[in-house]
Amino acid sequence: MDTINRLTTLFLITTSIWAADFQSGQAARVVIGQPSFTAREAGISPTTLVVLNNRLYVADTAGRLLTFDPSKIPSVKDDFAGSQGSECAVCGFSPLAAVDQPVFQGIAAVSVFGKTVAVADTQNHRILIWRDVSAPHASQAPDVVLGRATRELSAISASSIVEPVSVVFDGKRLFAGDAALHRVLVWNSLPAIDNQPADAVLGQPNFTSVSASDNPGPETIGRPAALASDGVNLFVGDTVNRRILVFTSADAPLSNRAVLNSASLSDGPIAPGTLITIDGSNFSDASESAPDGDMERLPRSLAGVQVVLDGVALPLLAASPSEVRAQVPYSLGNASAGSLYLRSERKDGSVTVTNAVSVRFVAGSPGLFAFGGMEPRSGLILHSDPNAPDQPGIPVTAENPAKPGEVIVLWAGGLGAVNDVDSDSGALAGVPYDGPDAPILNAASAFVGGRPAQVLSATLPRQAIGVYELRILLPDDLPSDPKTPLAVEQDGFVSNTVTIPVQNTIH
Numbered sequence: 431m432d433t434i435n436r437l438t439t440l441f442l443i444t445t446s447i448w449a450a451d452f453q454s455g456q457a458a459r460v461v462i463g464q465p466s467f468t469a470r471e472a473g474i475s476p477t478t479l480v481v482l483n484n485r486l487y488v489a490d491t492a493g494r495l496l497t498f499d500p501s502k503i504p505s506v507k508d509d510f511a512g513s514q515g516s517e518c519a520v521c522g523f524s525p526l527a528a529v530d531q532p533v534f535q536g537i538a539a540v541s542v543f544g545k546t547v548a549v550a551d552t553q554n555h556r557i558l559i560w561r562d563v564s565a566p567h568a569s570q571a572p573d574v575v576l577g578r579a580t581r582e583l584s585a586i587s588a589s590s591i592v593e594p595v596s597v598v599f600d601g602k603r604l605f606a607g608d609a610a611l612h613r614v615l616v617w618n619s620l621p622a623i624d625n626q627p628a629d630a631v632l633g634q635p636n637f638t639s640v641s642a643s644d645n646p647g648p649e650t651i652g653r654p655a656a657l658a659s660d661g662v663n664l665f666v667g668d669t670v671n672r673r674i675l676v677f678t679s680a681d682a683p684l685s686n687r688a689v690l691n692s693a694s695l696s697d698g699p700i701a702p703g704t705l706i707t708i709d710g711s712n713f714s715d716a717s718e719s720a721p722d723g724d725m726e727r728l729p730r731s732l733a734g735v736q737v738v739l740d741g742v743a744l745p746l747l748a749a750s751p752s753e754v755r756a757q758v759p760y761s762l763g764n765a766s767a768g769s770l771y772l773r774s775e776r777k778d779g780s781v782t783v784t785n786a787v788s789v790r791f792v793a794g795s796p797g798l799f800a801f802g803g804m805e806p807r808s809g810l811i812l813h814s815d816p817n818a819p820d821q822p823g824i825p826v827t828a829e830n831p832a833k834p835g836e837v838i839v840l841w842a843g844g845l846g847a848v849n850d851v852d853s854d855s856g857a858l859a860g861v862p863y864d865g866p867d868a869p870i871l872n873a874a875s876a877f878v879g880g881r882p883a884q885v886l887s888a889t890l891p892r893q894a895i896g897v898y899e900l901r902i903l904l905p906d907d908l909p910s911d912p913k914t915p916l917a918v919e920q921d922g923f924v925s926n927t928v929t930i931p932v933q934n935t936i937h
Contacts, residue, residue, distance in 0.1 A: 589625045605657050684787055811930050847870070873920070878915070
């Protein structure tokens with residue numbers, strides 16, 4: 431057994447030169463025991479997790495021992511380009527076996543790897559580490575003590591440990607679950623000194639955050655009662671939310687604010703069908719855009735890049751080293767959040783992945799398309815053609831400004847689901863809409879120059895991919911202003927503000 435442990439340790443050390451890391455605030459990539467990352471059904475209440483011989487063994491509060499096959503979980507580097515549909519492919523998972531066999535509670539507070547032992551000392555708010563329990567001094571005291579317990583929430587840091595309830599060392603990294611702070615601390619190598627700060631935190635956006643979320647998501651942890659690691663994936667038993675979250679190390683960091691509405695260029699909740707832009711760096715070795723055809727389906731891989739949302743590759747509009755544009759499915763089930771990351775095939779044949787980030791879903795989150803420049807940007811707006819009211823006319827410009835009381839045409843993203851019952855196939859992500867103009871299901875309102883403006887129509891036009899057309903009647907009393915502000919509101923979410931030149935020839 432010692433030989434096996436030494437070989438395993440050597441393997442982990444030698445591969446750590448290229449090993450991926452965990453990022454603070456990253457999202458879980460997989461959820462076991464729930465149909466989505468935000469569901470809170472009966473599920474599992476895990477108290478102990480063990481990864482052994484390619485199996486995940488789970489003891490829960492119901493006195494059961496459950497066996498799962500981790501190989502059924504898609505690998506983070508799998509090719510998802512052929513994936514279809516919008517169902518979460520990394521949610522749920524049924525156990526191979528379930529037997530009534532109570533397991534000693536508290537075993538999750540001890541981790542043994544080779545001659546290294548880590549103990550979560552809950553009562554004394556600390557983690558104890560014996561680097562080599564066979565050493566002569568091991569019987570006298572641990573080699574390292576982690577934890578600076580404090581009841582002052584303003585003093586919480588990367589060294590704070592308030593209620594350690596779980597710990598695991600996988601030969602490379604040390605993980606410690608803190609129930610009071612709803613988080614897991616990550617040390618990328620075995621700590622060498624007392625109170626050594628953690629390198630990353632999971633379950634919280636940063637080391638100082640301590641709040642518990644009432645709405646579970648892929649980035650939140652209620653109570654990390656049990657931990658297990660296979661060297662790449664960290665399994666977190668979350669008893670509060672009755673699930674097991676699987677966090678995966680990554681080759682490259684992705685910011686929690688990297689996913690933007692392509693129209694507003696701002697982060698935040700995403701509606702069904704939204705065009706998104708993902709900002710970052712080193713996403714690909716080249717740039718590529720989708721073919722420009724009237725009825726062409728969007729590809730799910732460009733420049734070797736895939737955007738994976740809940741285990742399904744999204745249709746892509748363009749990919750470059752610093753930016754990827756994609757479309758979110760129109761059908762998101764009952765989930766209110768999902769897990770997204772990027773997978774990149776490099777020119778040398780290697781595959782790299784970013785960490786996963788949480789994406790929140792809402793019914794509508796409008797954004798208005800505009801020209802480039804500083805915010806508020808100049809809106810991409812047309813006059814309505816007086817001779818053909820159903821057709822857009824010429825652009826609204828400083829030389830040809832809008833007039834009070836006229837109808838203007840503009841384009842938006844993020845307006846969500848549409849009434850597409852008259853279409854043969856309905857609105858599908860990555861496919862030009864083939865039906866008659868479909869009105870949005872959730873009404874939108876507009877404000878121009880601080881005044882309410884009537885939205886005459888808000889539709890997904892024929893052949894559009896995620897771009898909605900809005901027709902707005904300008905108020906009769908708008909004063910002249912070359913930069914009149916205009917914004918749209920839907921379901922309590924307000925779009926970015928764009929400007930429009932208005933000339934009132936009467937006042």
